[in-house]
Amino acid sequence: MKIDGACHCGRITYEAEVDPEGSRICHCTDCQTMGGTAFRMVVPSLENTFRITSGEPKLYIKVAESGNHRVQAFCAECGTHLYASATGEAPKMYNIRTGTVRQRDQLPPKSQIWSRSAQPWLAALETIRKIDMQQ
Numbered sequence: 001m002k003i004d005g006a007c008h009c010g011r012i013t014y015e016a017e018v019d020p021e022g023s024r025i026c027h028c029t030d031c032q033t034m035g036g037t038a039f040r041m042v043v044p045s046l047e048n049t050f051r052i053t054s055g056e057p058k059l060y061i062k063v064a065e066s067g068n069h070r071v072q073a074f075c076a077e078c079g080t081h082l083y084a085s086a087t088g089e090a091p092k093m094y095n096i097r098t099g100t101v102r103q104r105d106q107l108p109p110k111s112q113i114w115s116r117s118a119q120p121w122l123a124a125l126e127t128i129r130k131i132d133m134q135q
Helices: 029-035 120-127
Strands: 002-006 013-017 024-026 040-046 050-054 058-063 069-074 081-086 093-097 111-113
Touching: 013 040, 013 093, 029 040, 040 081
Parallel strands: 024 111
Antiparallel strands: 002 013, 013 050, 024 040, 040 093, 058 069, 069 081, 081 093
C-alpha cells in the first residue's frame, strides 16, 4: 500500500510503501514517554520504499531496553515523531508513526507488542463517557 504523510507543521513530508498487515500498537515505556500517551501505533516500511520528500528530520539515538540502538526521527520545528529505525549498515526497517500517515484510517492495528507494559486501564476505554468534539 502506498502512503504519504507529514509532521504537524508540514515542514517534513514523506512517502512509503507499507504492508497494512504489519500495522501494530507498541506499549513499550519508550513509546509511552516519547508519544506522551499510553501507546503508539506504527507501520513498517523497508528502507528502499521509504523516502523523505521535503525537509529533514532531526535524529536522536536511544538505547532500548534490549540494548539495541534505535534512531528516533522527529521534526525539530513542531516536535512530531515520524519514525524509528535501527542503526548500522544492515538494511533498515522504518517504523513509521501511524499518526503522521494521511491514510491512517486504513491502517487498523493487527498486533500489539510490549504488552507487558500496557496500561491496565486501556480495556476500560469503551465504558467511559465519549464527547464527539472539544466543547
